[in-house]
Structure formats: C-alpha cells, structure tokens
Amino acid sequence: MNDQAEELRKKIRQKAAEINRMKRSRAKTVAIVSGKGGVGKTNISVNLAVGLAKLGKKVLLFDMDIGMGNIYHLIGKDPGHSIADFFIKGEPLASMIKPGPEGIFFIHGGSAAAQLFEWDESYMEKWIHALEELIEDYDYLLFDMGAGASKESLNILHAAEEVLMVTIPEPTAITDAYSMMKFIYLRDQEKIFYLICNRAESAEEGWKTAGRLKHTMETFMHVSPTILGSLPEDNVIRKSVTAGQPFMILYPEARVSTAFDNIVKKYAGLPVNEENQPTGFVDKLRRFFTERRDSR
Numbered sequence: 286m287n288d289q290a291e292e293l294r295k296k297i298r299q300k301a302a303e304i305n306r307m308k309r310s311r312a313k314t315v316a317i318v319s320g321k322g323g324v325g326k327t328n329i330s331v332n333l334a335v336g337l338a339k340l341g342k343k344v345l346l347f348d349m350d351i352g353m354g355n356i357y358h359l360i361g362k363d364p365g366h367s368i369a370d371f372f373i374k375g376e377p378l379a380s381m382i383k384p385g386p387e388g389i390f391f392i393h394g395g396s397a398a399a400q401l402f403e404w405d406e407s408y409m410e411k412w413i414h415a416l417e418e419l420i421e422d423y424d425y426l427l428f429d430m431g432a433g434a435s436k437e438s439l440n441i442l443h444a445a446e447e448v449l450m451v452t453i454p455e456p457t458a459i460t461d462a463y464s465m466m467k468f469i470y471l472r473d474q475e476k477i478f479y480l481i482c483n484r485a486e487s488a489e490e491g492w493k494t495a496g497r498l499k500h501t502m503e504t505f506m507h508v509s510p511t512i513l514g515s516l517p518e519d520n521v522i523r524k525s526v527t528a529g530q531p532f533m534i535l536y537p538e539a540r541v542s543t544a545f546d547n548i549v550k551k552y553a554g555l556p557v558n559e560e561n562q563p564t565g566f567v568d569k570l571r572r573f574f575t576e577r578r579d580s581r
Contacts, residue, residue: 312345312423316445318430318469319452320461325483326451328522329545330429331359332533333449336549338387339533342424345382346391349438350431354394360385361529364393371415372408378415386534390423394431409440442469447477450510453484454494463501470506478502478510481548484518488544491515514548516541 317333319326327350334346347368348354357364364383370376381392420426428441442448448469452462469476480498485491495512503509519541525532533542 312420312426313447314420314426314428314445315447315449316428316430316442317449317451318442318465319450319458320463320465321458324451324453324458325516325522327356327429328359328526328532329449329451329481329483329516330427331356332531332545333549333552334385334389334391334425334427335387335531335533336545337425337553338389340549340553342553343422344389344425344427345419345423346385346389346427346429348392348394349428349441351394353431356391356429357393358529359526359531360389360391362391364391367393367395369395372411378419386531443473447479449479449481449513450498451481451483452494452498454482454486454490459494459498462498466498466502466510467506470502470508474508476508478508479552480510480512482515485515486518488515488517491517513552514544516544516548 317326317330327348330346334344337344346356348356349368351368354367362383362385364381366376366381366383368378368381371378371381378392382390383393385391416426428445430438430442448466450462450466452458466478470478480495482491482494485494492512492515495515499510499512517540519532519539521536521539522532522541525535528535532539533545536542
C-alpha cells in the first residue's frame with residue numbers, strides 16, 4: 286500500500302514538473318532591422334539590450350552581420366569567438382556567449398572576410414538546435430540583422446516574433462523602411478511591428494516620421510505598428526562609439542539616453558496583445574473576415 290502511495294506521489298511530482306516546464310517562459314525573439322544602412326540600427330540594438338537589462342531582464346544580443354559584425358566595438362569587449370566559429374569550427378554556441386555591460390550577453394558576428402561562408406542545410410539544423418537550447422534561458426533574444434539579405438538571414442527575420450524597425454526622417458529611409466516591412470508582412474501576417482525614428486532634429490519631427498510610416502502600413506497593409514518613440518540627434522552618440530561604450534551607460538543624463546530610457550520602458554511595459562499572438566485556424570479566419578469587413 287505504501288509502495289502504491291509513493292508511486293502515486295511520484296507520478297504527481299512528475300506531472301507537476303512537466304506542467305512547470307511547459308509554463309516556463311520562453312525568450313521573446315526580436316529582429317532589429319532598417320530599410321537602409323547608416324540609420325544607427327546597431328547602436329539601438331546595443332542600447333536596447335542595455336536598457337532591458339537595467340529593468341532586470343536577461344538579454345542575449347546576436348550580431349547577425351556575419352563576417353562584418355561591429356557590435357563588440359560599441360560594447361567595448363573583445364569577443365574572442367564569433368558565430369562563424371560555431372559553424373566552421375564546430376564549437377558550442379554557448380561558448381560564443383560573452384558578458385557585456387549591465388549584465389547583457391552577446392554573440393559576435395565576426396569581423397573578417399574569411400569568416401563569410403555559405404549556410405547549408407546542416408548549418409541551419411545545427412543553428413536551430415542551438416537556439417532551442419538557449420530560448421528558455423533568456424527573457425529576450427535580440428537579433429541585430431545585417432544589411433545583406435541572404436536566405437538564411439531572411440529565415441531568422443521571418444521566424445522572429447517581433448520586428449523593430451529603425452528609420453530616420455530622410456524620405457529614402459522612410460520609403461525603404463516601408464518596403465522592408467511590407468516584404469516581411471506579406472510573408473507573415475502575424476508579425477508584430479515596432480517603430481523607432483532615430484536622429485530626429487526634434488521630437489515633433491521624429492513622431493511625424495514614425496506616424497507617416499505607421500499610417501502607410503495601416504493604409505496599404507492593414508496592420509498597425511506600434512510607435513515606441515523618437516531619438517534626437519545628439520553628439521554624445523559619436524563620443525560613446527569612440528569610447529566603445531553604450532551611450533545609455535556613458536551618458537545616462539543625455540537627451541538621447543533619457544529618450545531611449547522612455548522607449549525601453551514603453552516597450553517592456555506594453556501589455557500582451559492577444560490579437561497579435563499566433564492563433565489557430567478559426568481565430569485567423571475570424572480576424573481576416575473582420576479586417577475585410579472593416580476595410581469596405
């Protein structure tokens with residue numbers, strides 16, 4: 286009888302452990318992109334990681350510009366290894382993870398042409414398996430997407446739950462940002478979009494820029510990105526890059542740091558939008574019908 290009771294308690298413990306494992310939070314995956322280069326995307330990626338870490342989040346930042354990565358310059362840390370070592374030398378991805386400022390973690394993309402390589406099917410399988418092992422260890426996986434649009438980088442981009450689009454007030458940057466979001470959305474209507482306007486001359490200009498982009502997506506794609514905010518043109522950014530430290534750490538009282546702190550808090554504090562989460566067939570059908578009816 287005691288053996289039966291002990292066996293029952295064991296099964297209950299196993300079931301509870303299984304439920305807890307299923308309930309364990311998984312990292313939010315975020316692809317940080319821009320329509321064109323030179324808009325400050327990598328700087329925003331690094332400082333977003335720092336800002337989230339300051340809020341107590343465990344963050345892993347990937348430099349996906351493989352062979353031409355420069356995140357380590359902005360963090361001021363010698364990475365030693367890169368993603369290329371994971372693929373080419375077969376070293377564990379966990380060994381690529383390096384600590385950064387404010388408790389963030391990052392993986393270097395490599396900074397030599399010799400580290401450029403073609404992904405094959407075995408590389409992708411290895412990559413996916415490694416990510417599966419990491420996704421439950423962090424609150425956020427941030428992917429700073431490179432400028433190149435390889436098939437593999439597009440797979441990562443489309444697989445991420447959220448896309449954070451960085452633009453600047455220049456007309457070409459806005460056009461390119463819309464084209465990029467349209468491209469992403471047409472392949473995944475469940476994607477969640479966020480907007481940041483960088484290097485604005487004024488808060489009004491920044492919000493108007495993001496507002497135009499949001500309105501264009503609403504009009505033509507029938508999806509409404511969330512505007513996180515606007516960042517001012519600030520010379521402390523150049524100084525922080527030269528010093529090899531994130532501006533949120535080196536100049537915490539600067540205008541751009543204050544504005545970015547508000548952006549991070551808004552992003553981290555946004556309530557879950559159930560309509561933006563992956564849904565089943567019936568829920569999707571109902572949503573598509575509602576959108577079609579409302580667009581008439």
